[in-house]
Amino acid sequence: MTRGVIAFLAMAMAFMVLQSCDGGKGATRVPKRGAGTPAYGDAIVVGSIGEPSTLLPVLATDSASGDISNLVYNGLVRYDKDLKLEGDLAEQWDISPDGLTITFHLRRGVKWHDGVDFTSRDVLYTYRVTIDPKTPTAYADAFKQVIKAEAPDDYTFRVSYAKPFAPALESWGMSVLPAHLLEGKDITKSPLARKPVGTGPYIFREWVAGQRVILESNPKYYEGRPYVGRFIYKIVPDSSTMYMELKAGGIDQMGISPIQYQRQTGTADFTSKFNKYRYPASQYTYLAYNLRNPLFSDKRVRQALTSAINKDEIIHGVLLGMGQIAHGPYKPGTWAYNPRIRDFDYNPERARALLAEAGWREKNSDGILVKDGKPFQFTILTNQGNDQRLKSAVIIQYRLKAIGIEVKIRVIEWASFLSQFIDKGNFDAVLLGWTITPDPDIFDIWHSSKTGPKEFNFIHYKNPEVDRLLVQGRSTFDMSERRRCYYRLQEILAEDQPYTFLYVPDALPVVSARFRGIKPAPAGIGYNFIKWYVPKEEQVY
Amino acid sequence: MIAYLAKRILLLIPLMLGITLITFAVVHLAPGEPVEMQISMNPKVTAEARERLKKFYGLDKPLHVQYAVWVKKLAMLDFGRSFAPDNRPVIDKIRERIPITLSLNIISLVIEFGLAIPIGILAAIRRDTLFDKGMTVFVFIGFAVPTFWLALLLMYLFGVKLGWLPVSGLHSLGSEAYGSLRWLLDMAKHLLIPVSVAAFGSLAGLSRYMRSTMLDVIRQDYITTARAKGLPERTVIFRHALRNALLPVITLLGLSVPGLIGGSVIFETIFAIPGMGQLFYGGVMARDYPLVMGILVIGAGLTLIGNLLADLGYAFADPRIRHGQGS
Numbered sequence: 001m002t003r004g005v006i007a008f009l010a011m012a013m014a015f016m017v018l019q020s021c022d023g024g025k026g027a028t029r030v031p032k033r034g035a036g037t038p039a040y041g042d043a044i045v046v047g048s049i050g051e052p053s054t055l056l057p058v059l060a061t062d063s064a065s066g067d068i069s070n071l072v073y074n075g076l077v078r079y080d081k082d083l084k085l086e087g088d089l090a091e092q093w094d095i096s097p098d099g100l101t102i103t104f105h106l107r108r109g110v111k112w113h114d115g116v117d118f119t120s121r122d123v124l125y126t127y128r129v130t131i132d133p134k135t136p137t138a139y140a141d142a143f144k145q146v147i148k149a150e151a152p153d154d155y156t157f158r159v160s161y162a163k164p165f166a167p168a169l170e171s172w173g174m175s176v177l178p179a180h181l182l183e184g185k186d187i188t189k190s191p192l193a194r195k196p197v198g199t200g201p202y203i204f205r206e207w208v209a210g211q212r213v214i215l216e217s218n219p220k221y222y223e224g225r226p227y228v229g230r231f232i233y234k235i236v237p238d239s240s241t242m243y244m245e246l247k248a249g250g251i252d253q254m255g256i257s258p259i260q261y262q263r264q265t266g267t268a269d270f271t272s273k274f275n276k277y278r279y280p281a282s283q284y285t286y287l288a289y290n291l292r293n294p295l296f297s298d299k300r301v302r303q304a305l306t307s308a309i310n311k312d313e314i315i316h317g318v319l320l321g322m323g324q325i326a327h328g329p330y331k332p333g334t335w336a337y338n339p340r341i342r343d344f345d346y347n348p349e350r351a352r353a354l355l356a357e358a359g360w361r362e363k364n365s366d367g368i369l370v371k372d373g374k375p376f377q378f379t380i381l382t383n384q385g386n387d388q389r390l391k392s393a394v395i396i397q398y399r400l401k402a403i404g405i406e407v408k409i410r411v412i413e414w415a416s417f418l419s420q421f422i423d424k425g426n427f428d429a430v431l432l433g434w435t436i437t438p439d440p441d442i443f444d445i446w447h448s449s450k451t452g453p454k455e456f457n458f459i460h461y462k463n464p465e466v467d468r469l470l471v472q473g474r475s476t477f478d479m480s481e482r483r484r485c486y487y488r489l490q491e492i493l494a495e496d497q498p499y500t501f502l503y504v505p506d507a508l509p510v511v512s513a514r515f516r517g518i519k520p521a522p523a524g525i526g527y528n529f530i531k532w533y534v535p536k537e538e539q540v541y
Numbered sequence: 542m543i544a545y546l547a548k549r550i551l552l553l554i555p556l557m558l559g560i561t562l563i564t565f566a567v568v569h570l571a572p573g574e575p576v577e578m579q580i581s582m583n584p585k586v587t588a589e590a591r592e593r594l595k596k597f598y599g600l601d602k603p604l605h606v607q608y609a610v611w612v613k614k615l616a617m618l619d620f621g622r623s624f625a626p627d628n629r630p631v632i633d634k635i636r637e638r639i640p641i642t643l644s645l646n647i648i649s650l651v652i653e654f655g656l657a658i659p660i661g662i663l664a665a666i667r668r669d670t671l672f673d674k675g676m677t678v679f680v681f682i683g684f685a686v687p688t689f690w691l692a693l694l695l696m697y698l699f700g701v702k703l704g705w706l707p708v709s710g711l712h713s714l715g716s717e718a719y720g721s722l723r724w725l726l727d728m729a730k731h732l733l734i735p736v737s738v739a740a741f742g743s744l745a746g747l748s749r750y751m752r753s754t755m756l757d758v759i760r761q762d763y764i765t766t767a768r769a770k771g772l773p774e775r776t777v778i779f780r781h782a783l784r785n786a787l788l789p790v791i792t793l794l795g796l797s798v799p800g801l802i803g804g805s806v807i808f809e810t811i812f813a814i815p816g817m818g819q820l821f822y823g824g825v826m827a828r829d830y831p832l833v834m835g836i837l838v839i840g841a842g843l844t845l846i847g848n849l850l851a852d853l854g855y856a857f858a859d860p861r862i863r864h865g866q867g868s
Contacts, residue, residue, distance in 0.1 A: 053627050059626045059627075061579045061626060133593060134597075136626075137593075138590050138594070139590075140590055194629075209638070209815060210816075210820075211712070212714075232714060236813040237813060237819065240811075241696065250709070414573075419573045444587075454591060
């Protein structure tokens with residue numbers, strides 16, 4: 001079988017070489033083969049480093065489980081290609097004028113994979129099992145804001161809140177579970193964890209432990225049958241091996257590294273077999289300062305540090321240019337992102353001036369700034385296993401040395417990193433990353449009430465205006481008002497510099513060129529997976 | 542003999558208990574908690590959800606209570622349920638991986654012994670010839686080359702460039718539908734590179750050992766006698782020398798038995814082979830206490846049983862041990 005694939009790809013390649021001679025060099029994103037006619041069938045093999053832990057989404061926290069669950073289940077709402085909420089199992093919804101009640105009108109005629117009708121009973125069950133104290137779930141909090149949930153009829157579901165809570169809507173994107181299979185049973189021991197039944201575009205077929213998960217297209221899916229017949233999730237724990245599998249034709253889709261994107265995938269052979277995509281990932285990397293450390297309590301010092309760091313250089317050195325500068329906590333191009341924000345660009349002169357203003361004037365014999373007899377030195381902590389973060393730290397170390405600040409770098413295994421350093425507030429500065437969620441509510445990271453042990457404002461940032469904006473931003477559904485709050489929030493963060501926001505890396509997926517219909521959008525490429533297809537003559541599985 | 546056996550078996554009980562205590566202590570001494578690892582700085586998870594998870598796993602109880610609960614279950618051969626979100630019984634997780642690791646290790650071991658012993662013998666009888674020196678260089682290259690690097694090179698050559706062999710995994714897609722012969726052939730193709738790399742890396746120790754014991758034996762007087770009798774060289778080597786030279790090698794074989802269920806993490810990760818090494822490593826990184834402790838206890842148990850069998854074997858073969866201990 002594998003040999004067949006290779007032979008086929010070799011033929012396709014020969015064909016492509018001929019074609020590209022007269023076709024010239026196009027941009028890598030444009031599919032170089034003709035569009036072909038959409039056809040049902042074939043399979044896609046997607047490579048994954050990790051194995052899913054459980055296919056009951058309410059219990060899972062890992063991304064591999066999410067990859068599968070997203071194809072097997074639906075939520076009431078979901079994010080569309082522009083990261084705006086749209087109806088999924090809920091055809092539409094109404095929010096009461098006071099913002100306290102949301103009524104979902106559910107889609108009719110949707111069936112579970114075992115043929116049973118989907119109704120509001122399933123939604124009510126999902127809500128109840130999530131808030132049940134016996135369910136070991138990480139997702140109960142948004143649902144706990146609900147004071148009343150009811151299902152007046154089979155296709156209406158209504159929830160009420162004590163106060164308007166904007167992230168509530170997003171929380172109903174949670175996968176809806178089949179009540180008829182789970183109600184009255186212990187969810188932690190349910191066989192559905194390894195054999196899920198959902199309403200989604202793909203039906204679970206097989207899970208070979210440690211090797212692969214196989215899904216099959218759902219011919220009765222409410223949005224129509226997906227073109228690609230099978231979805232095969234292949235577990236390859238080593239990224240170099242996965243890349244070789246890709247080149248050998250054993251895998252059709254994986255995410256690659258900047259160096260692979262820039263240096264190893266430019267050959268005619270590769271570009272004829274695969275399409276590369278590039279768009280900003282939903283995450284940013286930052287350097288956070290422990291604000292309880294007197295070293296960083298002065299805003300001017302933090303502004304100086306940001307001015308001394310050359311973010312462009314980090315992006316070029318670490319990401320080979322495959323990313324963009326972060327000025328704040330949102331993804332460029334999304335609705336909450338304030339495009340006018342520019343924080344402190346690279347300017348060592350300004351850095352020196354700001355430090356002098358803050359009292360760091362003298363230098364000792366090693367050329368390190370001294371104030372009150374103490375040299376300016378601190379340690380950047382980062383977690384083990386993330387090469388990009390470590391390299392960024394090294395570049396920062398070099399730049400800060402130039403203005404007279406001595407930086408040490410320590411790399412620590414993740415579990416110890418959290419328990420010994422973050423939780424105890426035992427650090428000077430940390431280099432980490434946050435995921436950027438489609439909903440801009442970042443209360444948990446920046447609100448001054450979130451500085452307790454194991455909470456996420458671990459740098460102890462406290463700004464009354466930020467607190468007010470965070471509360472205001474989450475308590476209205478009015479998009480323009482929310483945008484105003486978050487725009488202002490970004491201005492304050494850019495001025496205060498509690499973090500030095502470093503970069504937003506690019507996501508770099510590669511997909512076999514036989515798949516057509518892929519349309520990159522702000523949400524990435526996966527949002528229209530059910531519309532991807534392989535023309536009949538190119539199908540291999 | 543029976544008294545000796547009974548004594549040995551009785552001694553196993555406190556030993557096993559000690560092992561569980563040490564295992565439990567070591568696993569819990571590592572910083573970090575399973576709940577932390579699952580949540581891993583997701584801002585959507587509040588302290589309350591964290592407490593809920595802790596309670597679910599019984600991590601809110603004091604350590605000695607946790608230990609007592611675990612040992613009590615263990616006494617009834619219940620290894621508990623994994624702390625991973627799937628919450629499956631630990632024994633199921635181990636059971637689905639042991640056959641893979643075991644068969645892979647046995648195949649590697651057979652190849653390793655099958656190659657190393659002849660290499661050692663030939664190197665000994667042709668001592669200081671080109672063959673001997675060439676083999677020394679060859680096995681030490683195997684010893685010195687990093688396994689993962691060699692593995693990646695071979696995968697690139699045979700998997701990507703030539704396309705003769707699959708790159709990773711155990712089976713091709715759709716292999717479920719194959720007939721048993723084709724299925725076996727498919728699996729053999731998948732295993733060719735991993736097994737060769739594993740065997741190549743471990744040839745050195747065994748073949749050098751075989752060579753030196755063989756050299757010792759060849760110098761013995763009875764070999765000179767055998768030659769003086771006019772026996773053909775072949776008979777001298779294989780009938781008289783080899784039998785004695787093999788004895789210490791058999792001890793080595795015995796020692797490698799407990800290692801059969803242990804897998805190598807690097808190796809399994811590179812070849813995407815879902816074996817025990819990966820399971821254990823993943824368990825440690827996620828602080829999945831029941832899984833880690835389960836694997837350690839099973840490993841310790843097998844080692845103890847292996848030692849017991851080896852001692853019994855010695856006792857059976859050597860009356861001095863039997864009587865010295867028994868009386």
